[in-house]
Amino acid sequence: MTPGHASDAAQHRLRVDPIACRAHGLCADLLPELIDLDEWGYPMPPSTAVPPALLPAAHRAVTACPTLALHLTRSTAG
Numbered sequence: 001m002t003p004g005h006a007s008d009a010a011q012h013r014l015r016v017d018p019i020a021c022r023a024h025g026l027c028a029d030l031l032p033e034l035i036d037l038d039e040w041g042y043p044m045p046p047s048t049a050v051p052p053a054l055l056p057a058a059h060r061a062v063t064a065c066p067t068l069a070l071h072l073t074r075s076t077a078g
């Protein structure tokens with residue numbers, strides 16, 4: 001009913017560009033709560049939204065990715 005609460009409903013999701021990713025595994029080191037590596041060392045970010053408490057760590061992992069392959073996308077729920 002009341003507009004303007006988009007940020008409350010916003011969800012952040014981690015995405016990996018599989019072309020750019022070089023399987024360093026750095027993101028999994030920085031964000032082990034959310035990112036597992038597959039058998040080849042490529043990250044498997046969760047399909048669920050990043051919990052707000054982990055957003056700072058997720059931002060750090062995105063910034064630290066040496067090939068800019070990790071992205072945090074924001075979408076509004078609903």
Ligand code: SF4
Pocket residue numbers: 016020021022023024025026027028041042043064065066067068069070
């Ligand atoms: S830090 Fe970047 S390049 Fe390395 S595994 Fe994660 S997404 Fe891929």
